[in-house]
Structure formats: C-alpha cells, structure tokens
Amino acid sequence: MKLNKLIISLLVVIGSIGYTNAQTDTTEIKSKSVAADNYVPESTFRAVRLGIYGNIGSSWLQPKTTDYESDGNRIGYSYGLLVDYNFTKNYTVSTGIAFNSLGGKIIYEDSAEISNNNNVMGMRSRAYRVNFIEIPTLLKLKTNQMGYFTYFAQLGVRHDFRVSSFADDNFVYGNPSKTLTSEDVEMKDYTSFYRLSFSFALGAEYAISQTFSAYASLGFDNGLTNALSNENKITKAKESAFFKKISLTAGFLF
Numbered sequence: 001m002k003l004n005k006l007i008i009s010l011l012v013v014i015g016s017i018g019y020t021n022a023q024t025d026t027t028e029i030k031s032k033s034v035a036a037d038n039y040v041p042e043s044t045f046r047a048v049r050l051g052i053y054g055n056i057g058s059s060w061l062q063p064k065t066t067d068y069e070s071d072g073n074r075i076g077y078s079y080g081l082l083v084d085y086n087f088t089k090n091y092t093v094s095t096g097i098a099f100n101s102l103g104g105k106i107i108y109e110d111s112a113e114i115s116n117n118n119n120v121m122g123m124r125s126r127a128y129r130v131n132f133i134e135i136p137t138l139l140k141l142k143t144n145q146m147g148y149f150t151y152f153a154q155l156g157v158r159h160d161f162r163v164s165s166f167a168d169d170n171f172v173y174g175n176p177s178k179t180l181t182s183e184d185v186e187m188k189d190y191t192s193f194y195r196l197s198f199s200f201a202l203g204a205e206y207a208i209s210q211t212f213s214a215y216a217s218l219g220f221d222n223g224l225t226n227a228l229s230n231e232n233k234i235t236k237a238k239e240s241a242f243f244k245k246i247s248l249t250a251g252f253l254f
Helices: 002-037
Strands: 048-063 069-072 074-086 091-115 118-142 149-173 178-186 194-207 213-223 241-253
Touching: 048 069, 069 118, 074 118, 074 241, 091 149, 091 241, 118 194, 149 213, 194 241
Parallel strands: 048 091
Antiparallel strands: 048 074, 048 241, 069 091, 074 091, 091 118, 118 149, 149 178, 149 194, 194 213, 213 241
C-alpha cells in the first residue's frame, strides 16, 4: 500500500514537471513569434555609406535679360553615385558624381538671315537642353530612426560642368507669319561651362535591413550662375538666364 502511494506521488511530480516545461516552451515560442512580428532593423552606424540614385522633375530657364521671357518647361533628370560621410548619427555630408540634364524654353525678339543676305525681324522661341557632370556638396540633417523611417532635410550646393548643349529653334516672322524651324543646334559656344546652384530637399529613409536602406526626397534646385554666354543680335545685350528645377529623387544606400 505504501509502495503504491509512493509510485502515485512520483507520477504526479513527473507529470507536474512535464506540464511546467511544456508551458515554458509554449511561452518562449510565443515570445519569439511576437518579437519576430515586431522586428524593426535598426540601421548600423557607419562613417561611410555608398549609394545610387535617380532623379526626375521639371526644369526651366528664368531670364534676366530685358524683353526675354520664359516659354515653358522641359523634363530634367539626373542619376549617379553618392557617398555619405556620417560624422555623427544625425549629421551627414553627402557628395558623389552624377549625370545631370536640364532644359528650358525662352522667347525673345531676334533677327535671322532668310535669303540673299536679307535679315528679317521676328520672335525666336529657343528650347535648350544642356547636359552636365555634377558634383554635389550637401549637408544632411537627420532625425533618429523612428520605426523603419529616418527623416531628413538636405541643403547645400551643386557644381555642374557642361559636357554638351543643344537647342531647338522656332523663328516666327512676317505678315502673314512664317516659321523657320531648326533642331539639335549645337549651343556649346552659347552656354556657360560651369553652373553653381543651391539645393534644398526634404525626404525619408526606409531601413530594409541594418545595412541597406531605400530613400526618397522632394527637392528644389536654384541656379546661382548665368546659364547663357551669348549676346542678343539686336540690342547687343548679354543674354542672362538661370536654370531652376523641382524634382523627385529615389535611391538606395548600402
């Protein structure tokens, strides 16, 4: 009888231990599952990060020469490599190298040789497209990571060096009016080699993993130097106009 009670007591103890272990295992599994569901990759701080990006938007020319007017926008775009130097967690200097294409249309009074060395007066609408190699120098001000996102403001200057320049011309003259059209006119001699601009953007970075992020920003690029180097045939005044651009940028940081 005593032996039976002892066996029963041992079975109860063993059952209790097994039940407790099963409950513990279930709790740990649930905890790991919850942790996995709520996992957010905290970006690892690194002094240098490399990235790639693309940019597209609307660019235009803002004339400063008397009687010159803006006559429309063109698509502006750029793409390239970037280098982020993180000197603290929240402050970054960004640079890199990119291809940058800008354009814009202006309209103004001009003269043109039609035939037999006869010059006629008319209105010229000229659509520029100028391609540059760009080196930015930008300061990025970042928040701490909030969930998957880090928000930032970016400002600084961009240095552009012209590699090619073309224009499409429409020259309207006479009564009744006639139109002379020229396409892909070489404009290297009539556009400036160097362009300096001030850039400002607001954006967000999304942490895909601890070392890989996607980002996007909306920005404005304000030309600070004259884009043209020609003079008006009639007034002999130096042409002056400045490229502007509003654009959306998207890229990846590694």
